[in-house]
Every structure is written in C-alpha cells, then in structure tokens.
Amino acid sequence: MRTRLLQVLSLVALAAGCASAPATSGGDAARGDIFSAAGPSEFILVSARGELVSADVEPERVVGPDVNLGLYDQGKPGRPGDERAGQAIRGIAFNRAVSVATTGQRAAGVVGAMPLELTVTRAEAGLRARGLVAGALSDYRLDERQLTGVIGRCSYDLARAGRVYEGSRSCGGQPHRVTVLVPRALSAPSSWGDAALATALGLLLGA
Structure with a gap:
C-alpha cells in the first residue's frame, strides 16, 4: 500500500510540474488514484x-x-486518551521542533520559536x-460535513465529498483547489x- 501510494504521489507531482494551465483530466485521475x-x-x-x-x-x-510526531500520556494515570491525565505531542513538523502539552480541552506549547495555544470544543460530532x-490566529472546524476556517497562515473552505474534503484554500495568495x-x-x-487531535490537525494543515 505504501509503495503504491508513493508511486501515485510521484505521478501527480510530475504532472503538476509539467502543467502551466489548470489541472487536466489526467491530473484529476491521478489525484483520484492517490x-x-x-x-x-x-x-x-x-493541491491544484x-x-x-x-x-x-x-x-x-x-x-x-x-512530519514525525509522537503522542505521550503524562500526569495522572488514566486510560489512553484520557484528557484528565494530559497528553504531550513532541517531534518535528515541516522542519520545526514541536513541543505541546494538552490538559482538558486546551493545548499549549511551541512550534519552532512560535507559540501554539488552542481551546478545543466538540459539538455535532x-x-x-x-x-x-x-x-498565527486560528479558528477552524472539522465535522462530518465540512473542514473550514483559518489554520495558521491558511484559510480553508472544504465540503465533504465521499471519503475526502474538497474546496478552496488560500495561504496568503489567490485561493486554489x-x-x-x-x-x-x-x-x-x-x-x-x-x-491533541486539534493540534495534530493544525500542524498538518497550517504548514
């Protein structure tokens, strides 16, 4: 599975590098294969x-x-994922060192030399x-229907379509698919x- 995925990723990268116009149906097919x-x-x-x-x-x-991040339980003993015990996320994301601690519905730490501070709520699944x-100021939402909001330097407006979320993203320039x-x-x-979920998602999407 991993070998197949890497082969398809390489195909899409090659197609994107050769194209100077909007994505072709061939590019769409390659993305579908991924x-x-x-x-x-x-x-x-x-991205397009x-x-x-x-x-x-x-x-x-x-x-x-x-990305190479580890999740560690810390504080009071508890079941895996028990927020009362607290968790830590440490490692590397996009060439920046990550050290973030979570307690309850809050996360605080550093990404490179910059702070990460989040308050997280769960509603409507x-x-x-x-x-x-x-x-960077951030406010983002993920549920079964949408992935929207501002994450780091990027803004997202994506809707669920089958297994994936599709839509537009802007990271300081023109929006693109x-x-x-x-x-x-x-x-x-x-x-x-x-x-911890919100932190990991923010690190992956806010690069």
Missing part, C-alpha cells in the same frame, strides 16, 4: 498547485516525509479549535484526546 490507494490511517493533502502532504496517523504517532497555531483526506483517527474520539 485517494483510492490510501489506507484507513492515511492523511493526504493534494502540486503540493503533496502525506502521513500515517497511528495510535501514538504521526509519521510522514515532513465535530471539533472546533480557536487560538494560535505557530503564532485542494483535496484533503482525514483519517478517522484525526476526527473521532480515540487514543488522541480532543486537544
């Missing part, structure tokens, strides 16, 4: 500009070409996070508490 090949733990972002972000989201880590991601696959481990209650 998401068809993805396993249940895969996070994938593909050829940007590719991928990672495996596992019970205690997120690992990909640009989704998450909403507000605060700072890498020093983006498709995101979010594994259930980043959207549903799991060993990752809500504040």
Whole structure:
C-alpha cells in the first residue's frame, strides 16, 4: 500500500510540474488514484498547485516525509486518551521542533520559536479549535460535513465529498483547489484526546 501510494504521489507531482494551465483530466485521475490507494490511517493533502502532504496517523504517532510526531500520556494515570491525565505531542513538523502539552480541552506549547495555544470544543460530532497555531490566529472546524476556517497562515473552505474534503484554500495568495483526506483517527474520539487531535490537525494543515 505504501509503495503504491508513493508511486501515485510521484505521478501527480510530475504532472503538476509539467502543467502551466489548470489541472487536466489526467491530473484529476491521478489525484483520484492517490485517494483510492490510501489506507484507513492515511492523511493526504493534494493541491491544484502540486503540493503533496502525506502521513500515517497511528495510535501514538504521526509519521510522514515532513512530519514525525509522537503522542505521550503524562500526569495522572488514566486510560489512553484520557484528557484528565494530559497528553504531550513532541517531534518535528515541516522542519520545526514541536513541543505541546494538552490538559482538558486546551493545548499549549511551541512550534519552532512560535507559540501554539488552542481551546478545543466538540459539538455535532465535530471539533472546533480557536487560538494560535505557530503564532498565527486560528479558528477552524472539522465535522462530518465540512473542514473550514483559518489554520495558521491558511484559510480553508472544504465540503465533504465521499471519503475526502474538497474546496478552496488560500495561504496568503489567490485561493486554489485542494483535496484533503482525514483519517478517522484525526476526527473521532480515540487514543488522541480532543486537544491533541486539534493540534495534530493544525500542524498538518497550517504548514
């Protein structure tokens, strides 16, 4: 599965690099192959500009070409993912050191030299996070219907379409098309508490 995914990612990158016009049907087909090949733990972002972000989201880590994060329980003993015990996320994301602690529905720490501070709520089977991601004001929401809001330097307006979220993204320039696959481990209650989920999502989407 991983080999197949990397082959398709390479094909899309080549197609994006050769195209000077809007994406062709061939590019759309290649993007479709990426998401068809993805396993249940895969996070994938593909933009119309050829940007590719991928990672495996596992019970205690997120690992990909640009991300290597570990999830650690800390504080009081408790079941995995018990927010009363607190959790920590440490590692590297997009060449920046990450050290974030979560307690209850809050996350606080640093990404590189910039602060990350989030307050997280869960409603309507989704998450909403507000605060700072890498020093930038952020307010974003993920549920079964949409992925919207401002995450770091990027704004998203995506709607659910089958397995993926599709729509527009702007990171300081003109909006462009983006498709995101979010594994259930980043959207549903799991060993990752809500504040840790929102932190991981913010790091992957706010780069």
